[in-house]
Amino acid sequence: MAETANAVALNESQIPEVPAEAAAQGSKQTVDPWNVQGEIGADGQIKAINYDKLIEEFGTKKIDEELLARFERVTGKKPHHFLRRGIVFSHRDFELILDRYERNEPFFLYTGRGPSSDSIHVGHCTPFMFTKWLQDTFDVPLVIMLTDDEKYLFSEKRTIEEVQGYCDSNIRDIISMGFDPNKTFIFSDYDYVGGAFYRQITRLAKHITLNQARAIFGFNDSSNIGKIHFGSIQGAAAFANSFPHIFGEDEKKTVGIPCLIPCAVDQDPYFRATRDVAARLTYQGVRFAKPSLIHSLFLPALQGPGTKMSASIDSSAIFMTDTPNQIKNKVNKYAFSGGKVSVEEHRAVGGDTEVDVAYQYLRFFLEDDEELEKIRVAYSKGELLTGELKALCIKELQTFVVAFQERRAKVDDAAVRQFTDIRPLTWAGNPKVPKADIVVPKVEGADGAEGGDGKLTKNQLKKLEKQKQIEAKKAQKAKEKEGAAAA
Numbered sequence: 001m002a003e004t005a006n007a008v009a010l011n012e013s014q015i016p017e018v019p020a021e022a023a024a025q026g027s028k029q030t031v032d033p034w035n036v037q038g039e040i041g042a043d044g045q046i047k048a049i050n051y052d053k054l055i056e057e058f059g060t061k062k063i064d065e066e067l068l069a070r071f072e073r074v075t076g077k078k079p080h081h082f083l084r085r086g087i088v089f090s091h092r093d094f095e096l097i098l099d100r101y102e103r104n105e106p107f108f109l110y111t112g113r114g115p116s117s118d119s120i121h122v123g124h125c126t127p128f129m130f131t132k133w134l135q136d137t138f139d140v141p142l143v144i145m146l147t148d149d150e151k152y153l154f155s156e157k158r159t160i161e162e163v164q165g166y167c168d169s170n171i172r173d174i175i176s177m178g179f180d181p182n183k184t185f186i187f188s189d190y191d192y193v194g195g196a197f198y199r200q201i202t203r204l205a206k207h208i209t210l211n212q213a214r215a216i217f218g219f220n221d222s223s224n225i226g227k228i229h230f231g232s233i234q235g236a237a238a239f240a241n242s243f244p245h246i247f248g249e250d251e252k253k254t255v256g257i258p259c260l261i262p263c264a265v266d267q268d269p270y271f272r273a274t275r276d277v278a279a280r281l282t283y284q285g286v287r288f289a290k291p292s293l294i295h296s297l298f299l300p301a302l303q304g305p306g307t308k309m310s311a312s313i314d315s316s317a318i319f320m321t322d323t324p325n326q327i328k329n330k331v332n333k334y335a336f337s338g339g340k341v342s343v344e345e346h347r348a349v350g351g352d353t354e355v356d357v358a359y360q361y362l363r364f365f366l367e368d369d370e371e372l373e374k375i376r377v378a379y380s381k382g383e384l385l386t387g388e389l390k391a392l393c394i395k396e397l398q399t400f401v402v403a404f405q406e407r408r409a410k411v412d413d414a415a416v417r418q419f420t421d422i423r424p425l426t427w428a429g430n431p432k433v434p435k436a437d438i439v440v441p442k443v444e445g446a447d448g449a450e451g452g453d454g455k456l457t458k459n460q461l462k463k464l465e466k467q468k469q470i471e472a473k474k475a476q477k478a479k480e481k482e483g484a485a486a487a
């Protein structure tokens with residue numbers, strides 16, 4: 001294997017980062033995979049996250065009208081309300097993914113979850129909702145990583161058994177988002193690391209120095225070495241050659257298949273590092289594809305838009321296990337209001353939807369644009385009161401959570417195996433364009449696997465044989481008929 005590290009300048013990861021340890025003491029906003037907090041103003045109050053500033057700091061691109069128009073032209077689909085409303089607001093090389101879709105060249109989706117609790121919360125659902133929509137739109141494979149190792153390495157208290165224990169229930173949560181089992185592979189790092197995936201992990205690890213890891217993630221001399229190495233694990237799943245059972249074993253082909261990563265913007269530092277390495281990697285003369293990203297805003301904590309909803313702070317979050325009553329109580333008790341202190345003042349001046357958490361949640365979960373706009377106008381004018389706005393939000397959240405719980409109750413062990421088994425996936429891509437070189441998976445020892453692209457089970461082969469015999473008989477009969485008619 002001839003693998004060379006081409007001398008390509010590090011661009012993205014050289015953008016100055018606020019080290020996590022230092023940021024905790026300062027007043028600047030911090031957004032990284034472990035800390036999300038808005039700037040602390042002179043009055044000691046936490047400000048809302050400034051996402052435009054993040055685009056500038058991280059060096060990403062804003063999703064603009066032009067890109068959305070192109071998306072609609074290429075896919076023939078109206079952009080998701082997250083895109084229309086700027087909830088999915090920034091990207092890296094998303095246009096390259098649209099180019100590939102236009103030509104029906106292979107690409108895949110990659111997202112993930114760090115199993116830090118038994119249940120995901122509504123904030124975690126948002127990238128998954130959007131990912132499901134992307135999967136339906138593009139008809140491409142999706143890989144979902146559960147970073148049980150990350151949650152162990154980055155916590156003082158958690159044991160390996162604890163994080164592994166969360167995986168099963170988190171997998172069931174993710175399945176309940178409605179992903180297509182024929183196109184989706186869910187795996188945990190503790191289970192899947194090895195083989196092709198581990199080879200790719202070490203390729204990344206070899207090309208990230210301690211200095212770069214410090215600059216990107218803010219590690220210091222006391223950081224354990226597992227944390228320092230972890231970025232190469234999260235990054236490795238962004239390469240198709242980590243999944244030979246999906247894309248085949250010919251790395252000369254698979255290293256060139258890019259992925260699109262939908263995530264909230266806190267995960268960007270991992271992939272900035274990954275993209276830097278990808279730009280320097282080749283495999284037998286073939287360049288590795290750089291992963292593309294599409295970033296979403298955070299669903300704010302109930303306490304306000306200065307922080308994200310977090311699984312480790314119970315009162316900040318609506319969990320997918322919450323009952324309708326718990327949802328009602330949490331929103332009524334904790335949801336930060338942009339309303340005024342008295343009804344009279346609110347009626348006279350109106351509320352501030354920018355900071356109002358109930359309104360912000362409606363932006364995520366109320367799909368009807370017209371209704372949302374009516375609510376915005378009424379609240380801003382003071383016609384709608386905080387209690388009334390909260391009631392609308394509670395209704396929308398209850399509907400969302402109850403529907404999720406109904407789907408979740410139907411996820412059984414067989415469904416979990418269906419998504420987590422190492423197996424080929426099937427997908428078609430752009431229906432308007434013939435498939436361009438989609439690699440036929442050829443995996444050793446995958447005999448007997450169900451379904452798949454190009455790999456047939458014994459049963460399927462039998463059926464195919466029978467089908468052929470029926471067709472041959474039909475053709476024979478038709479010939480005989482023709483002969484009889486001619487005679």
Ligand code: TYM
Pocket residue numbers: 033110111112113114115123124125126127145146147150234261262263264265266267296297298299300308309310
């Ligand atoms: P985790 O478990 O912290 O978060 C899972 C996904 O949810 C996003 N997220 C949020 N989105 C909106 N509002 C919030 N309040 C909120 N909190 C979290 C995260 O950005 C993420 O998309 N290291 C990762 C797991 C991972 C991953 C990935 C995520 C591995 N590979 C690839 C995205 C893409 C983690 O701990 O995610």
